[in-house]
Amino acid sequence: MSTPEPSVGPDAPGQIPSERLREEYETLVEQVRAARTAYYQQDAPELSDAEYDALYRRLEDIETLHPEIVANDSPTQEVGGEASAAFSPVTHGARMYSLEDLFSEDELRTWFLRTAGTLTAGRPEAAPAWTVEVKIDGLAVNLRYREGRLVQAATRGDGRVGEDVTQNVRTIADVPQTLTGKGWPAEFEVRGEVFMSSAAFAELNAQRAEEGLPPFANPRNAAAGSLRQKDPAVTARRPLSMILHGVGAGPDLGVASQHEAYDALAAWGLPVSPYTRLVEGADEAALADVVAVIEEYGRRRHELIHEIDGIVVKADAFADQRLLGHTSRVPRWAAAFKYPPEEVHTLLLDILVSVGRTGRVTPFAHMEPVSVAGSTVSLATLHNQDVVKAKGVLIGDTVILRKAGDVIPEVVGPVLPLRETAAERGIELREFVMPAACPSCGTPLAPAKEGDVDLRCPNARSCPAQLAGRVEHLGSRGAFDVEALGEEAARWLVNGPGPDPAENGGRVLPEGAGVITAEAQVFDLASGTPEEITGPRGEDGLTDLQRSLGDVRVWRETRTKVDGTFVPSGRFELKPYFFTAGTAKKPSGPTANTLRLFDELEKAKSQPVWRTLVALSIRHVGPTAARSLATAFGSMAALRAAAEAGQRDRLAEIDGVGPIIADALIEWFAEDWHREVVDRWAAAGVSMEDEQDESMPRTLEGVTVVVTGSLEGFSRDSAKEAILVRGGKASGSVSKKTHFLVAGENAGTKLEKAEQLGVPVLDEAGFVTLLAEGPAAFAGEETAEGEAGTGEDAG
Structure with missing residues (x-):
């Protein structure tokens, strides 16, 4: 389903709606209704949450300005989807409402202060309380208990009629068949969300990958599909959970507020959320407390046991809820603050491969740029060829993209309904084929050992991609912490500019030898002129290697001025990277960042030995193991002697090392070119021995x-x-x-x-x-x- 292009905006209030606006409105109604059917009945959404929200809010905007065109069957007048014909219908004892969605702090402030003002009108001494809880991204379900026993479970459906899923819900361990404790009413309803925990979802997808089955797109779809299985035995094999967040039809539970109701439900053995807060007040200070909870769980959202897509704020007292009442669709006493979208849809333009510093060859997705969780993303890793197959994606698919942990872009899977219309949209779909040779140096690829899934380039010493990766790594924060030596600088130290990107879809494809042909040379950039590095100078003070950086050219896209704004032109020119371009008045020379690179490399020479160990890219040796090794041996010479002598047991018994790292050290020092790197760095002045601080007390020995x-x-x-x-x-x-x-x-x-x-x-x-x-x-x-x-x- 494509998102409609917005019109120039709704006609002004009071004007007769234009024909264009009426057509847009009818299209929006159809698209939102179709999206709801896919989401609620088929558990196969064609739109991401963000795209659906954008459509729905546009529909609301038009209806707010032109209420005369609102259709009786508009999605804004309904709660959710209809009940599926595959399950028996169940009429809820009390209607299950949707929630009003808020997408900004300003919208939250407007809702909160308006609602608080209604509660305190005429009674300024009143101090309303608010239940603030996480919004679980699951499937809404209503439970009915009679004489303490579960007798019925139903999905929300359209809010009035849902689907009977009683037998399936009985398989969920969190849902008690019989209540515990005492004081529960003879018959009552409670509402909540059926979900799949993040850990269980990951395990389920890993299991499906092993079985050759496509992975589920997200925990919500997995939970919804599992609950709607016609065979309860299938549902029983799925790791479902449930948390309650409300009370439905039935007598008073004997409590006066939402948070007291949660305490009562928990006492009866029913599952409630551990992530609920109580906030008191009706002013800006109380609002600030609510915002603080939203910000806290925004930071912690991936530490929770389940996925969330927002925070729900509710008037806590039941008397306040009754006072505020409902609209036809939502309660006035509750609203949901929605976090920025984490899942979006975009077009998979191609699947390429990259070569890392250890030789591992990794497929990655090249996509149409799209904004997700606050940043624009066009690339995402696909790990290996088996993962590509398990995800079931084809080049040309519209795919679901999300940010794992709000940081790492991840392709979840294809939007299958759109695959059927690809040909109509002029898109050719094709399978990804893993290359047989390294795309950087042409060496045939092979697993490191029999049974490995990952393919590697065995040309570790001279493969340009691996060398660039190692050079970048030695400048990383965990190694020498050379800020001026990032991914791009490392790439251009090692590679030539490659072909014109205009001939390669705008992609920069470096190739060929650069200034640095081995990581052994890196510290030569700082050697010989340490006293001159910190100040401005011309080429006269540079070493031959430093001067050769002036020959490094890279492709840069030119920009064209259009209507007063500079925009990308699609044309590329070769520009110097490490040196200024030079003019008739001012000759070319090192840029400020290049001088900083020289300076930081000089300072890196005096770093402790553990950082040198990390910088050498020895497999499995990270900061923790490197610190332990440096503490145990004190110098590179002592560690090297132990490794070359094959003292595996001595190495392995060091805390934080173990046999795998011990073997990696012995194998690494067995390579002559690895030892050459150590010798070359030492000759350039890199510290290979730590000074022992005898004055430092060993206060934490064994702690x-x-x-x-x-x-x-x-x-x-x-x-x-x-x-x-x-x-x-x-x-x-x-x-x-x-x-x-x-x-x-x-x-x-x-x-x-x-x-x-x-x-x-x-x-x-x-x-x-x-x-x-x-x-x-x-x-x-x-x-x-x-x-x-x-x-x-x-x-």
Whole structure:
């Protein structure tokens, strides 16, 4: 389904609607109704949530300005989809309403202050309370209990009539067949969302991939499809859960408010959300508290047990809810603040492959640029050829795109209904075929070992793509932290400019040898002129290698001025990257960023040995293992001697290393060209030995510390460093073996787990004390006494 092009805007209020506006309105009605059918009945939405919301809001805008054209069957006058004929119809005892959607803080402010004003009108002393809870992205279901037993379960349907899914809901472990406790009414209804937890969804899709089945697009579709199985045995095999968020028909539960109702339901064994807050007040301060909850769960949304798409704000007191009442479609006492969209649709233009620094060849999607979760995305990884097959995508498909963790773009799968119309839209669909040779150097691809799914380029030493990846990696924050050596700079140090992008769909395809032909040369860019690097200078002060950077040219798209605005022209020109272009008055010379590159590389030479280990791109050796190795050996020479002597057991017994990393070290140092890199860096002045600080007390010997949240006086890396240099272990996860958790701002789920396990929790001041005095400083407090000093598993 295509999204209609908006007209120039609704005609002004009071004017007779134009024929163009009436046609747009009729089209919108049909499209929204079709989208609802696909969403509620077929569990196969053709539009993303964001696209549907945009259509629906446009429909509302037109109807608000021109109420005379509102059709009786307009989707804005209905709650949801109709009940499917595949299930018996169930008439709800009380109507199930939709919620008014709010998409900005301004809309939230308008709704909140208007609603609060209604509640306090004539009674200024009243201070209404609000239940603020997460909006679960699931399938709305109504449960009916009679004499404490579950007798009926039905989907929302159109709000009045839903589908009987009783037998399927009985298979959900969270839903009690018989209530516990006492005080429940003889018969009553409760409402909630059936969903699939994030962890269960990932496991289910992994299982389907192993079985050769296409993955589900998202947890909501998976839950809805599972609940609508005609065979309850199929539903029983799906990991469904349910959380209640409301009360339907039936007598008073004996409580006066929403949050008290949740307490009562929980006491009867019914599932309620752990993510509910109570906010009091009717002014800007109360609104600020609501916004704070929205922002908190916006940051934490992927830490929760289930997917959410917003936050629901409800008047807490049932008396206030009755006072406010309902419209024909939504309650006036509740609204849903919707987060920015995380799933959108876009066209899959091609599937290309990239080669990483370890030689792994990864397919990635090249798509029409689209905005998702606040940024424009056109590329997304597809991991390997098996994942491409499992996702079932074809080049030319319209695909569902989302951001995993609000950061990483991910292709979820194809929009199958649109595949059928691809030919009519002039789109040719084709399958992806994994290349047999490395696209960067032409070497035949092969698995690293028998049984591996991933294909790799075995030309590790001279493959341009792998070299560029290693050069970029050595400048990364976890290695030498050379800010001026990012992906683009690394690419152009290693590669020539390649063909004109205008001949390749606008894509820059680097190829050929660049200035740097091996990572051993990188520090030569800083060698020989350290005293001159920090100040401006001409070419006279440059080394031969530095001067050769002036020959590096890259393709840049030119821009054309149209109506006073510069826009991309589609034409490309070769421009210098590391040097200025040069004019008749001012000769070409290093850019400010290039001079900064020289400076930062010079400073990197004095970094500790563990950073050098990370920078060498030894497989599996990250910052944690590198720190442990540097602490154990103290110098590159000592570590190299152990590896070349094949001392696997000695390496493996180091905390945080183990046999896999030990084998990787031995294999890496066995390569002559790897040893050449170490020797060349050492000759250029890179530090290969740490100075031992004998004055640093080993206050944390045998102590495991987890740091979470933001600390004012420590970055994440410096906090880890402070723990390690005192003999402690800086862990990333909380377990029974954790001795202390240091919790800063926005600590999140690690703090919750620590509290559940009884792990002592310290604030930043406590962390400083722990570093200085060790666990003995807390021996008299209410902690696991003596545990921190033993290093034993409290479990």
